[in-house]
Amino acid sequence: MRSLLDFLVRHSYVFLFLLLEILSLVLLFGFNDRQKEAFMTSANSFSGTLLEWSSGVDQFFSLRKENARLVQENTMLRDMLYELSDSQYVDQQRALSSADIVAARVVDNTIRKDDNYLTINKGSRDGLIPGMGVYNQDGVVGVVMVTGKRYSVVLPVLNGSSSISCKKKGSDSFGFLEWGGGDPYVAQLKDMPYHSAVEIGDTIVTTGFSSVFPENVPVGTVAGVERSKNGYTLKIQVNLSCDLSNLGWVYVHTRTADEEIESLYEQISD
């Protein structure tokens, strides 16, 4: 008995090892099922602050470029405004879109992993909730997944579990944009009916069905079209218009679905 106790004491590190490994694996497989808690991701304010500070240094050096980009975007918006100024459309749009956008800065971003995430410096305090669409001047970035108080984690297009409903610009047949890993500039549009006339070079935009994104936010251009294995749908390669490796500021679409639509869906699922 005594020697058994001695043995156990002398090898207590083995139990410590097992304990720590089990703890790590619980963390790994418990949290990675897309239900990450804010405190274990970069949405917690401690690591958020550190990452923001570090990306602040990065951005300082790209201010000149950022300025040029903003001027360009301003010019474009002004042009659009002039074109529209005498129509009622502007007022309508203004009423529709008032205070529906929150600008946020990307403080952490990966594009190299199989499942990428990015962190932005706006959180529940700023009215963000999971499920809101994120885009920038070039196009769709992703969807808010977890919100902390001051930071949020975004599930970008470049993540295996991301799926965004998209259509060809000007048409109504739609499919779902997914990413199968690999090239961070190309994603796949699936489930598009095979009779839809999609050609290389066509522009793909969001549908606005789910109110995650407004309608017609650019997604990318068609780079290749093929029939899927079942023959009923098309599999379309899309060159993403937004360069996810180089994100500064992004916009969060904070307008959520109409309550009426939501309640209808709830009735169906009940």
Place this chain on the structure above:
Amino acid sequence: MDKRSFMFRLFSLIGLALLQVLILNRICLFGYVTPLFYIWMIIRFDSAMKRSAILLWAFFLGLIIDLFSGTPGLNAASATLLAMFQPGIVKLFVPLDRHDVLVPCSATMGGRPFAGYLLLMITLHHSVYFILRSIPLGDWTMLVLKVVFSALLTFVFMLVTEHVSGGSGTKR
């Protein structure tokens, strides 16, 4: 453990974690090669350390990196496993009759044995790390490529560090 070496370890833990999270995690050659240099701390644990202390230091090192990389448990699991085998792996590369306190480095072990020790440690850690990260396992070729090239990059980083620090193996 005296207070001085505790503080030294604490600072190297923070330093290595910052280096990994802020700089090395952003390196991404060919889309998948990333150096995991932070295990340098585990590689340099001396032979006088208690095994439970080695495990705890490694676990917290990995956990801190996980916290900032959004990969809870991944680095903690692979670093703890590496720490479990570190004392045994050191023994493979030094003569059996050595009983003095030894900080693994080229000066105390000799250049070649140290390089072998580094390679074995890095390969073990990177294999566990990338296997855990790629679950559910599918693409084995990609997995092997990731392990081999990331391990090579880490190895080069460590050789440079060892060279710059002059192979100093004095007991701190």
